[in-house]
Amino acid sequence: AAGVIQSPRHLIKEKRETATLKCYPIPRHDTVYWYQQGPGQDPQFLISFYEKMQSDKGSIPDRFSAQQFSDYHSELNMSSLELGDSALYFCASSLEPGQGYEQYFGPGTRLTVT
């Protein structure tokens, strides 16, 4: 079965650079979520989109922005990168945010900021 695709899988950037992470949800899934998992930490919710509109917002820094496109893929744009942004970034997708639908997670993008 098709899964959530994230690209790139690994990314190395320097401080103050920008980065763009991409997420391709499971076909027919219209909701996308972004999470940040720091070393040894639990995933922290950043932001979600439903039908190309922001549906929920978590602890996403102002330096980050995201959007969902007409084909339902999503991009997380990160600017003025800091060392503390080094983390594993997960994208998850689900059917419309109805009752109890689980989120299917991608393999993650490991961002290293040097």
Add this chain to the structure above:
Amino acid sequence: AQSVTQLDSQVPVFEEAPVELRCNYSSSVSVYLFWYVQYPNQGLQLLLKYLSGSTLVKGINGFEAEFNKSQTSFHLRKPSVHISDTAEYFCAVRGNTGNQFYFGTGTSLTVIP
């Protein structure tokens, strides 16, 4: 708002022994509960979920969990673990409004040969 507490950060257990990973949640609304497993350098994989109905939920790889509303718990159990169960386990909760998941801090299960 919802929150999740996983009381045990690390659980070592011998192969073929039973294991219980504890999860407690707090919420002012009805919740949906999930357990995810994360193998090294991989994404999160759903083990099982509780939405409604029977409080005993069976998942993949022989895991099961029991929803206890009075104790606000959703502990994960397996009667006999294998080496391949060594991984990080996350309990997550989602309220019946909004679609945000709240994760616990994870429990690292290490199965000892």
